[in-house]
Amino acid sequence: MNCSNIIDWKHVIDTLKDPAVPAYIKPEEWSMKKDYNEIHKLWMDANMNIAGVRVFNYEPFQIDDNVVPAMEKFLGLTHVESWISRIDPGCMAPYHWDFDNPAIATLPREPKRYSVHISEFSFGHVFIVDNRICYNFQVGDIVEFSNFREWHAGANMGLVPKYMYHFIGY
């Protein structure tokens, strides 16, 4: 699936409202949440270099208002949560899953998760979902998760920032 014909992703990136929110950089705060703690322990047991772990997120209010309705229509889903992630050169989001919206527990059925490549492919931009890897992608290419808690990771070994849009809906 590709959604570049319904959303001008370059415009979306150009109009993001700063500041982005840093994620993953304060592991000492994670123990407040059981599931974060589980991921954090996994990383610590692996002797993960936390200095390499750095992602910036933009929440829906920082993103062009037209994106959510366009994606709801395209995917045939009701929006629960969405965000844009930015991984800068030399940074990564190691193996993890995303879960921290309490609204998910109240939904009538299990939501679906999609991630969209929204910046032009550049060498060194990678995204993995379980044992699948996304590389050399087109703007607007959509990755469908097999379940919304599927394990995934992203990295930027290249020279320009990498952006992705993430959508959870039911």
Added chain:
Amino acid sequence: MSKVKFVGNSADIIDWNKVVAEVIDKPGKLVTADRSKWKMDSNPVYGELVDLWERANFNFDSIKWINYYPGQDFDSEVIVKLENLLKVKTIKVWLARIDPGWCTPWHWDTDDNEEEWNKLGNTRRFMIFIDPPAVGHILAMEEQCFYNEAIGNMYEWSDYKLWHAGTNVGLTPKFILHWMTYD
């Protein structure tokens, strides 16, 4: 056309798990983006690469890998077997390790002795995946990306100067054998 070509699997002639077990607790040669440790004067490419990373605001806190060498860190008989298998002679071998959370930025493998290499004959560059598929072990080479490669898979590069990068967003160390040869 693919710039990196699959040339076979070596797992039936080399016990790669044993090679990894030989090196895993050794310090090897640590490589970071510390300019003072690089031979900037003898080879300007090193400086050009670091300049490129600096201009990109690359996170230098994620740059680290470890190189191991045959004879010094693991049994060099491994290389003899590979030479016999692919009918080439060795110029240089290094076993590169990237631990979780680290990476090698976008680069190509320059060497102080490239002029000497080219006098030897037709240079051929190979890489061999020597640990079993593991989550988060990634090597990117220009438009290609390698993930979940079977242990022992061997690839030949169309040019030893191909740009590439590696990262480990997984939970175990990642090992790839790099092998510069001629025939």
